[in-house]
Amino acid sequence: MRRAVCPGSFDPVTNGHLDIVQRAASLFDEVVVAVGVNKSKNRLFEAEERIAMLEEACAEWSNVRVDGFTGLLTTYCVENGVHAIVKGLRAVSDFDYELQMAQMNSSLTDVETVFVPTSPAWSFLASSLVKEVATFGGDVSGLVPPFVLERLTARLAERRATGG
Numbered sequence: 001m002r003r004a005v006c007p008g009s010f011d012p013v014t015n016g017h018l019d020i021v022q023r024a025a026s027l028f029d030e031v032v033v034a035v036g037v038n039k040s041k042n043r044l045f046e047a048e049e050r051i052a053m054l055e056e057a058c059a060e061w062s063n064v065r066v067d068g069f070t071g072l073l074t075t076y077c078v079e080n081g082v083h084a085i086v087k088g089l090r091a092v093s094d095f096d097y098e099l100q101m102a103q104m105n106s107s108l109t110d111v112e113t114v115f116v117p118t119s120p121a122w123s124f125l126a127s128s129l130v131k132e133v134a135t136f137g138g139d140v141s142g143l144v145p146p147f148v149l150e151r152l153t154a155r156l157a158e159r160r161a162t163g164g
């Protein structure tokens with residue numbers, strides 16, 4: 001059984017993330033979408049909300065499950081029998097940082113990192129941009145699943161109402 005992990009913050013999950021997860025699911029026996037829950041960055045959605053959205057988004061793929069992790073990704077991989085970390089590369093600008101993380105991770109344990117080129121349709125897509133565009137009223141309906149759009153719209157309205 002070859003198990004891979006697709007790690008990330010997923011704040012929130014986009015169609016670009018899902019493209020990578022779906023393709024990882026065709027390459028490995030099992031894929032765990034691992035949501036980093038302990039990063040210091042301010043998040044729009046709590047870890048439980050990010051996980052719930054991913055579970056809904058990945059429900060149709062029988063060999064994909066969603067989990068949260070704290071601490072080092074490599075520790076999660078060792079403790080969960082994960083053989084490979086799958087990362088999407090949108091452009092050469094992603095490469096430097098991703099290569100550095102891949103090399104650090106492989107120095108910590110013998111897990112491999114597999115880079116998957118993002119589909120051209122999603123090469124400009126990032127959760128941070130989706131949030132920014134949606135905050136200023138732009139149309140992001142083609143970039144995230146409909147239920148994510150609903151939650152995003154509601155969360156941004158709550159933030160506006162509370163001045164956050």
Ligand code: PNS
Binds near residue numbers: 009010072073
């Ligand atoms: O969606 P992101 O923010 O690019 O996800 C980054 C993530 C969560 C995959 C990365 O920050 C990570 O692996 N964090 C866990 C802590 C860790 O292992 N750090 C060492 C990386 S070499």
